[in-house]
Amino acid sequence: MPETVPVSDWASVALDIQQEASEATRFTVLGAAWTRALAQHLGAAQVTLAWRRRGDLKLVAAAPLRPGQFSAARRRALLLAMDEACDQQVTLASSDADPRSEESAHIVLAQQALARRFEARGVLVVSVPLPHERNTVGALNLVWTGDAARSLAARQESLLAMLERHATTMTQSLRLARAAERPWPARMRHRLRYAPRDHRRRLMAGAGLALVATLALLTPFERHLNLDARLQGAIERQVAAPDDGSLAEVHVRPGDRVRAGAVLATLTDRELRLERDRLLSELAQHQGRVDAAMAVGDRTELSIAQSLIAQTQAQLARHETRLSEARVRAPIDGVVLDGEIWQLEGTPVTRGQALFTLAPEHAYRVVIDIDEAARSRLAAGSEGILRIQGIAAGALPFSIDRISPVAVERESAVVFEAHARLRSQHPDLRAGMRGIAQVRTEPASLLGRWTERVRQRLLLVWWRWQP
Numbered sequence: 179m180p181e182t183v184p185v186s187d188w189a190s191v192a193l194d195i196q197q198e199a200s201e202a203t204r205f206t207v208l209g210a211a212w213t214r215a216l217a218q219h220l221g222a223a224q225v226t227l228a229w230r231r232r233g234d235l236k237l238v239a240a241a242p243l244r245p246g247q248f249s250a251a252r253r254r255a256l257l258l259a260m261d262e263a264c265d266q267q268v269t270l271a272s273s274d275a276d277p278r279s280e281e282s283a284h285i286v287l288a289q290q291a292l293a294r295r296f297e298a299r300g301v302l303v304v305s306v307p308l309p310h311e312r313n314t315v316g317a318l319n320l321v322w323t324g325d326a327a328r329s330l331a332a333r334q335e336s337l338l339a340m341l342e343r344h345a346t347t348m349t350q351s352l353r354l355a356r357a358a359e360r361p362w363p364a365r366m367r368h369r370l371r372y373a374p375r376d377h378r379r380r381l382m383a384g385a386g387l388a389l390v391a392t393l394a395l396l397t398p399f400e401r402h403l404n405l406d407a408r409l410q411g412a413i414e415r416q417v418a419a420p421d422d423g424s425l426a427e428v429h430v431r432p433g434d435r436v437r438a439g440a441v442l443a444t445l446t447d448r449e450l451r452l453e454r455d456r457l458l459s460e461l462a463q464h465q466g467r468v469d470a471a472m473a474v475g476d477r478t479e480l481s482i483a484q485s486l487i488a489q490t491q492a493q494l495a496r497h498e499t500r501l502s503e504a505r506v507r508a509p510i511d512g513v514v515l516d517g518e519i520w521q522l523e524g525t526p527v528t529r530g531q532a533l534f535t536l537a538p539e540h541a542y543r544v545v546i547d548i549d550e551a552a553r554s555r556l557a558a559g560s561e562g563i564l565r566i567q568g569i570a571a572g573a574l575p576f577s578i579d580r581i582s583p584v585a586v587e588r589e590s591a592v593v594f595e596a597h598a599r600l601r602s603q604h605p606d607l608r609a610g611m612r613g614i615a616q617v618r619t620e621p622a623s624l625l626g627r628w629t630e631r632v633r634q635r636l637l638l639v640w641w642r643w644q645p
Contacts, residue, residue, distance in 0.1 A: 192344040195219050199348065205355040209239030212348055216318075217241040221326045223296075228260050229316040229356070235260055238316075255292045260317035262288040263305035267314060269338050273302040273331045292321070302327035302334075306341050308349040315353065318345055398621035403555065407546045407564055407598075407615035409607060411537020415509055417442060419527040432515060433608060435539065436508040442534055443506040445527070457494045464490060512536040515610045537609040544576050544598040546615045551631065553594050555619045556581065562617035564600070566607065575601045576615070 199212035213225040224243070228235040235257050237245035248256070262285060263270045272289035293301040301323050308316040320341070322330055330337055423445040430442050464486045471480035515535040527533070544564055548556060558580055563573035576598040585592045598615070 191219050192340055196344065196347060200351060203355060203358075205352065205359050206238060208352060208355050210241070212352075213239045213241040216320065220320065221322065222320045223323045223326075224319075224321040226256050226260075226319040227316065228257060228319070229352070230264075230314065235264070235317060252295060255288070255295055256319055258288040259292045259303065259305050260307075260319050262286070264307045264314040264317050267307055267309070269304065269306045269342055271302065271304045271334055271338060273327060273334065274300065292319075296321065296323055298323045300324050300327045302330055304338065304341065306338075306345045308345055308352070310349060310353060315349065395625040400621055401619045402562075403552050403617045403619060405546050405548060405552070405615045405617060406612070407544055408612045409542045409566075409609050410545050411512070411515065411609040412541035412543055413538055414515065414609075415512075415536045416532050417506060417509065417534040417536065419445070419529055419531045419533055420506065421445070422527070422529050424526050430514050430534070432610065434514045436512065436514060436536070438508055438511050440508045441505045442508055442514075445506070457490055461487060461490045461494065506533060508534075508536060510536055510538060512538040513608055540603055540607075542600060542603075542607060542609055544600060544615065546578070546596040546598060546617070547588065547593040548581065548596055549591065549593055550585070551634070553581070556596065556617060560617055560619070562598075562615055564598075564613055564615050566611050566613040568611070569604075569606045573616075574604065577601065578617075 195212070195215040198215040199208060202208040202211045209227045209229075213227050216222060217225045218241075225241045226237060226245075227239040229238045230236075237248070237253060237256065239245065240248070245253070259270075266284050268284055270284055270286050270289050272286045272293055274293060289303045289305060293303045301321065304320045306318040306320075307314040308318060318341070425443060425445060427444045428442070429444070430436060430440075436442065464483050467483035468480060468487065471477075471483055513536065515537050556578065558578055560578045562576060562578075564576050565573060578596050578598045581596045582594055585594050587593075
């Protein structure tokens with residue numbers, strides 16, 4: 179606490195600290211706000227809060243550092259100092275700035291050990307237990323160094339009295355915040371533990387809980403299976419490279435809509451163009467030979483020249499066809515599914531190599547991956563809803579048409595593929611999208627769900643040992 183704050187104003191300071199900390203409602207937030215306010219208003223170098231969990235003190239808040247930023251040695255020293263105060267159920271203080279503090283009637287060895295860890299002259303360590311009824315639910319540790327420690331050493335008694343009163347008030351707030359965050363089983367155990375010791379009342383409460391638990395375990399509930407699903411086109415067409423060559427340019431990406439005849443990619447045609455120019459030159463030469471033969475009336479030369487012209491024209495027509503095929507075109511209207519070859523521009527491709535996969539728009543089927551455990555619970559006709567990732571399409575109803583009897587291995591798991599049909603369409607759907615299929619199965623109780631895998635394993639063991 180700063181020297182400018184007189185003893186008479188400590189009550190108002192405590193009230194300010196409590197008001198700042200009480201703005202938080204959650205347990206951890208309240209603890210952090212309390213330690214931060216204490217450090218700010220009292221000028222402490224370190225304030226640490228610990229709470230008892232399963233019999234042991236655990237650090238929950240600290241200022242200015244967080245509990246996770248303490249070293250293991252400092253954390254242990256802090257917990258030992260607070261345990262020392264909790265075991266004696268009294269506020270302990272140790273100060274090397276005031277020799278009288280060493281004459282305490284209580285054990286302060288852990289406080290002194292913690293003070294030595296700060297390696298500074300003039301250290302005041304105070305550990306305040308947080309009482310509740312006859313027990314302690316936590317502890318508060320404060321450390322001052324330098325001038326602040328020497329100033330407070332002379333006012334140690336009034337400081338400890340103020341901290342004890344303030345800690346008693348804040349302990350109630352911390353307990354309420356902690357109790358509000360407990361799960362309902364813990365709250366129920368707490369109420370039963372501190373209820374009046376009436377055996378009939380406890381038996382009735384236990385019987386009621388047992389009845390509710392039994393009904394919850396045995397009552398059948400609607401059951402859903404969440405399975406991975408993806409959209410496929412009802413018809414998928416692959417577009418392959420028409421000839422050997424190099425990939426000059428890719429015009430589409432996966433997800434693009436294309437029309438029939440649209441250019442998807444272009445292959446390099448430089449050599450084909452050079453060959454076509456050469457054939458055109460030969461065709462002109464042969465035409466000159468025809469004209470010369472006709473001028474002199476040489477029928478033999480004319481026949482040879484005309485046959486060469488026919489041969490050259492056939493070769494030229496074949497090269498024109500190959501030039502037109504250098505532009506890979508879409509065979510149907512649809513959406514590009516695969517074709518990440520835009521990264522391979524300039525690389526060679528071989529004749530027949532698959533370049534793109536196209537699927538028509540608004541004609542999809544749902545493919546669902548079913549694991550081995552869920553295979554027995556589904557059949558043709560099972561219904562469910564599909565949720566697609568990345569679009570706000572909502573829940574799309576579907577029904578399963580067939581389940582493949584052959585398992586396939588996918589991503590280190592063995593699954594069966596189920597083909598389903600959507601009952602409604604959505605304009606944002608595209609083949610290749612993925613989502614979650616929620617399939618309804620027969621109602622089952624919680625007990626049946628939890629013991630299903632155990633029953634299946636026992637059944638397999640029984641089949642193995644059956645004669």
